Amino acid sequence: MQRTLTIAAIVIVLIGGGVAAYFFFSTGTTVIDVAPAGNTVNLPVAGGITHATSTEAGVSGTPVVNSGGSSPKIISSRLVRISAGPVVPGETVVDKKAINASSSPEASVNFIERGSGNVFSYLINAKTLTRISNKTVPGIQSASWLPDGSAAFVRYLSGDNFSTINTYALTATSSGGFFLPQNLADINVSPMGVLTLASGVNGSVVSLGRIDGTHFTTLFTTPLVSLRVSFAGKNQYLVYTKPSADLSGAAFLVDSTGRFSRIAVHNGLVALASPLGKWVLVSYARNNTMQMELVNTATNETLPLPIATIADKCVWTADDSAIYCGIPMNPSLNFNYPDDWYQGAVQFSDRIWKIEVPGRYAKLVLDFSKETKGSIDIESPATDSADTALVFINKNDGSLWSYSF
Secondary structure (H helix, E strand, C coil): CCCHHHHHHHHHHHHHHHHHHHHHHCCCCCCCCCCCCCCCCCCCCCCCEEEECCCCCCCCCCCCCCCCCCCECCCHHHHHHHHCCCCCCCEEEECCCCCCCCCCCEEEEEECCCCCCCCCCCCCCCCCCEEEECCCCCCCCEECCHHHCCEEEEEEEECHHHHHEEEEEECCCCCCEEEEECCEEEEEEEEEEEEEEEECCCCCEEEEECCCCCCCEEEEECCCCEEEEECCCEEEEEEEECCCCCCCEEEEEECCCCEEEEEEEEECCEEEEECCCCCEEEEECCEEEEEEEEEEECCCCCEEEECCCHHHHHHHHHHHEEEEEECCCCCCCCCCCCCCHCCCCCCCCEEEEEEEEECEEEEEECCCCHCCCCCCCCCEECCCCCCEEEEEEEECCCCEEEECC
C-alpha cells in the first residue's frame, strides 16, 4: 500500500511539472524539459534580481570550435543543418562587423543547446560552429536574446512540482548574469529594453526595464490575464490573449499612456508585430482551418492574406516590408489549431514562403521536400537585419537550420 502511494505521488509530481510547463510556455515543443531535481551544481537558483560573478562553476573563457556536438551538415549550397541535436527556441542572428578592410561582414547565429545550456555561435558564410560558453543550465524552455547577441534571458522551471518560473540573463561568454523576479508570465527583449509581464488573480502588470535588469517601471496594468506581450515599434506595445481554438481571443495595441485599442478578435488568435510597429500579423482558426491577415496599426485596416499558417511560424524583416513563414502543405482538418500544434498532437510539412507586404504578394522560397527528401516543421524563425539568411528550428526534432538567400 505504501509503495502504491509513493508511485502515485511521483506520477502526480511529474504530471504537475508537465502541466505547468504547458501553461507557462505555451509556444513549447513536443517534448517538455524541466530543471532536474536533486543535485544541480551549475543550475542557478533564482530569488529577486541578483547579479552573478564571472567565476561561477562551469565557466570557460576560451571558445572551442566544433565542440559539444556534431559539425554542421551542408544539405545544399544554401541549406545547412547547424545542429543535429535539439536547441532552445529563441535563437538570434547577429550582424558581425568586418574584421579588416579585406574581410566582409558576417552574420552569426547565437543559440543554446537544450540538453546542456551551453551557448554556441555559428558563422553563416564560413559555416563554422564554435562553443562560446559551457555554463550548464539544463531544462531551459525558451530564450530571448539581446539584439547584439551578448546575452539571452532564459526561462526554466524549478521548485516543488516544478511550479516556479525562473528568468535568468545568461551571457554569451558566461561572464556574470542576473535574475529577474520569479514567475514572470512573459518577457520580450528589444533595443528599447526588457519588457516583462506579471500576472495574478487581480490582473496583469507590464513593466519596462534596462537590458542590465535595472530601473524597471510600470508601463500599464490590465484586469486581463493569460496574456502575451511584445514591443510593437517605439512607445507602442502588442498585447493578446493566449491562443485557444475553442475560445475567442483578442489583440490590442497599447500606447505609451496605457490606452488599449483592440485590433482583432478571433478564435485561436496569435499575433506578431512588425519591428517598426507599422503592421501586426494575425493568424486564427476558422472551421479547423488556419487563416491569416495583416492589420495596419495606423488605420486599423485589416487585409486578408493569400496563404496561412500560425503566426509563431513567421518572422518579419527588419524594415517591415516582408514576412517569412513556414506554410504547412495540406494541413489536416481533423485538428484544432493552434492548440494541437503547440501540444505536439500534429506535425506539419512546411515550405518557406515570403509575403511582400506592398501588394500582399506571396512567393515560394524553399520546398524542403526537394532539398532534404524529408519534412521540416518550422518554429522560432529568425533573420538578420540585412535579410541575407533565415534561421529556424525543426520542431520535429529540435534541430537548428539556416538558409541563405
